Amino acid sequence: MKRLLTIVSTxxxxxxxxxxxxxxxxxxxxxxxDKIVTTSLARTGVPSASVAIVRGGEIVFTxxxxxxxxxxxxxxxxxxxxxxxxxxxxxxxxxLLLEDDGKLSLDDKVSKxxxxxxxxxxxxxxxxxxxxxxxxxxxxxxYSFADMAKPTTPQGIVDRWAKKxxxxxxxxxxxxxxxxYVVAGMIIEKVAGMPLIDFLDARIFxxxxxxxxxxxxxxxxxxPQGYQxxxxxxxxxxxxxxxxxxxxxxxxxxxxxxxxxxxxxxxNRSLLPADDWAAQETPVKLTDxxxxxxxxxxxxxxxxxxxxxxxxxxxxxxxxxxxxxxxxKAAVVVFVNADFSDAFTNIAQQITKLVVPPQAxxxxxxxxxAARKLYDQLRTGALDRKLLTDNANYYFTAxxxxxxxxxxxxxxxxxxxELVRKPRLRGGFVNRNYKVTYAxxxxxxxxxxEPDAPERFEQFLVMPAE
Numbered sequence: 256m257k258r259l260l261t262i263v264s265t266x267x268x269x270x271x272x273x274x275x276x277x278x279x280x281x282x283x284x285x286x287x288x289d290k291i292v293t294t295s296l297a298r299t300g301v302p303s304a305s306v307a308i309v310r311g312g313e314i315v316f317t318x319x320x321x322x323x324x325x326x327x328x329x330x331x332x333x334x335x336x337x338x339x340x341x342x343x344x345x346x347x348x349x350x351l352l353l354e355d356d357g358k359l360s361l362d363d364k365v366s367k368x369x370x371x372x373x374x375x376x377x378x379x380x381x382x383x384x385x386x387x388x389x390x391x392x393x394x395x396x397x398y399s400f401a402d403m404a405k406p407t408t409p410q411g412i413v414d415r416w417a418k419k420x421x422x423x424x425x426x427x428x429x430x431x432x433x434x435x436y437v438v439a440g441m442i443i444e445k446v447a448g449m450p451l452i453d454f455l456d457a458r459i460f461x462x463x464x465x466x467x468x469x470x471x472x473x474x475x476x477x478x479p480q481g482y483q484x485x486x487x488x489x490x491x492x493x494x495x496x497x498x499x500x501x502x503x504x505x506x507x508x509x510x511x512x513x514x515x516x517x518x519x520x521x522x523n524r525s526l527l528p529a530d531d532w533a534a535q536e537t538p539v540k541l542t543d544x545x546x547x548x549x550x551x552x553x554x555x556x557x558x559x560x561x562x563x564x565x566x567x568x569x570x571x572x573x574x575x576x577x578x579x580x581x582x583x584k585a586a587v588v589v590f591v592n593a594d595f596s597d598a599f600t601n602i603a604q605q606i607t608k609l610v611v612p613p614q615a616x617x618x619x620x621x622x623x624x625a626a627r628k629l630y631d632q633l634r635t636g637a638l639d640r641k642l643l644t645d646n647a648n649y650y651f652t653a654x655x656x657x658x659x660x661x662x663x664x665x666x667x668x669x670x671x672x673e674l675v676r677k678p679r680l681r682g683g684f685v686n687r688n689y690k691v692t693y694a695x696x697x698x699x700x701x702x703x704x705e706p707d708a709p710e711r712f713e714q715f716l717v718m719p720a721e
Contacts, residue, residue, distance in 0.1 A: 280308065280316040284609055291605045292320050299596035300490045302482050303330050304589060306602065307511035310610055312522055312584035317512045323592060324480040325492060332510065334479055336590035337470040338575045339505035339568030341514065344535060345455055346436055346503045347384045347552030349443045351531040352458055358446050361534075368442045372413065374421045380442065382425050383435040384551040385539035389421035390434045394504075397594070398483075399496045399571045407499040412437045426542050429549065433504035440503020451503055462526055465513040470570060471498040473508035481572010482593040493572035493594065505568055511588040518579045518586040521564065536564055536581075545670060545694050557673075561611075569594055576603040585610045619674060619687070625710035626689055626702060627672045633717070634663035644705065644713045659717065666693050680706075684713050690720065 280288070292304050303321030307314060319330035327334075353359050359368070359380065365388075366375035374389055382388040393416040394400075416434045423430070440451045447454045452469055460467050474495055483493035520526045536555050538546040548556050554565045562582050568575040572592060576599045579586040587610055589603045625642065632638050638656060640648050651659075671692040678687045684703035691698040696719070703714040 278310055278315065280310075285316070287609060288316070288318070288606060289320075292602055295598045295601050295605075296321050299593075299598040300484060301591050301593040301596055301598040302490060303479065304591045304598065304602060305330070305332055305334070305336055305511045306590075306606065307332075307515040307586075307588040308606065308610055309515050309518055309522075309579075309584070309586035312519055314512060314515050314519070317510075317515075319511075324476070324478070326476045327479075332512065334477075335466075335468060335473055335508040335510050335513075336479055336575065336592060337473060337481070337501075337505075337508045337568075337570040337573040338514065338577075338590065339470075339501065339570035339573060340433075341566050341568040341575050341577050342501075342503075342505045342507040343384075343436055344552035344566060345459065345507065345517075346439055346443070346451070347535055348459060348527060348531065349447075349451065349454055350380060350384065350439060351527065351534060351551070353443065353446050355528060355531065359442075365438060365442070368445055369413075369438060372417050372438060373419060374425055378425045380439065381539070381551060383432075383439040385549060386429055386431050386435060387426050387539060387541065388432060388435045388438075389423045389425050389428070389430075390432050390438065391416050391419050391422050392430065392432045393434045393437070394500070395431075397569065399494075399500075403496040403500050403571070404494075406497040409437050409441050409499070409502050411499070412502070413441065429541065429547055436504035437502055443503070452506065455507075459517070459526065460513075463516045463520055465509065465516050467507045467509040467513065469506055470501055470508040471506070478508070479573075479592045481570065482595075483572060484593070484595045490593070496571045501570065505570060511590055514577060514588045515586060518577065518588070521579055522581045522584050522586070543695055544697065545692065567599070574599040576600055578603055578607060580611060583611055619678060622687060622704060622709045623672070623674050623689070625704075626687070626700065626712075626715070629712060629715055630663075630672065630691065630700065630717070631668075633659040633715070634666070636660040636664070642711060643715075644711060647712050647714060650714075663717070666696075669693055669698075685709060691717075696720075 296304060303323045305319040308316040317332045319332040321330055322328055323330050323334055354361055361381040362379050364376055365372050365378045378388045393412055417438055443451050481493040482490050484490050521532060524532050535551045535553055537550050538548045538555055540546045548554055556563055564579045566577055572594050574591050574594055576589045587603050587606050589599050591599045629642050669691045673690050675688050675690045678685050685706055687702050689700040699718050699720040701716045702712055704712050
């Protein structure tokens, strides 16, 4: 339930930023997808997988493979899988919709709606959604712990975990917290005057033609079963958690096709106001100015100019991966009915290469790599002067190199190194500016490189930034 993976960072480096047109899956691509999935299931022992693919803003492929339960030996793409923490973006959307309705503000404090929550007078609602509240996570394990064999309620979770002392002051750190989402769900129900899943059904699922059910009810002969495995032992049916443990942190079950409909709404900025989608996808900054790319219920990133929105989920016996490339109108949804192995991410990664074909990195991407290489050399004092023009070599005297190393080396490796604006010509060179982010400070780099040799620099200046 708490797994949040970033396989798309690697994928994006291999993918081109050009938008795709709707294009049906070809017979050759279908055969490749079959091979990807069946090979991964055979390699890992995962019983089944269900996949949906969006290309050009349309669902172009859905299929399921393998054994979905002990009683259903033929897989069907029409069966809902438990999507666990992928549900969080729907909880976040519900709060955003209530804000649109004028019934609350994401800057409101928790104590305005729920008494007795630790730090409730300091925690803003958006901090519940961004995992920056300081509330201790009630389910950090990748298995169901002893108490999960007994039913619980949102209030039961809150009484046990949300009334403990905060792990940190709100906004100062990032820590995945299912507890924060349980609190958010309770606030939604109080303000909306109805169960969370009913609110989602009325405002999101029905308008999009989706069907979603509470995962506690997605149990029995008509639903996929979850499976587990101890080390490399036999694959066994896993006992579901007792009712009540997922709730707003991950309560939904749906088909891959239905989740893909939501992904298309994200691409098209439909159903929700555009600023709600933007709010979800805007990385939340901590008080020190740093961010890990997480927004409100989704992880985000940008690599090689390719923007992605992603979340994964883990329920008892289930794993899910949902990757969306909004600008390319592409998405890959992968569900498996096992909570072991990397099958779900492995399948998603390989299928994504088909959905957005690999192409050579752009000049800007290659130059960014070269710029980061040169920066690392300057901070460690091992300069390769072949990366510099004669003028740049003249600039980097022994004194300059000594100051660069002495001042940059203590900072260590940066958290991020990003191109911050489009390149522009000046004086026969190409100007590119970068922002270097550390936990406690930010640096600007102003570069000029040769048009015909963009990895050779005429200028490379590092300076403090706000």
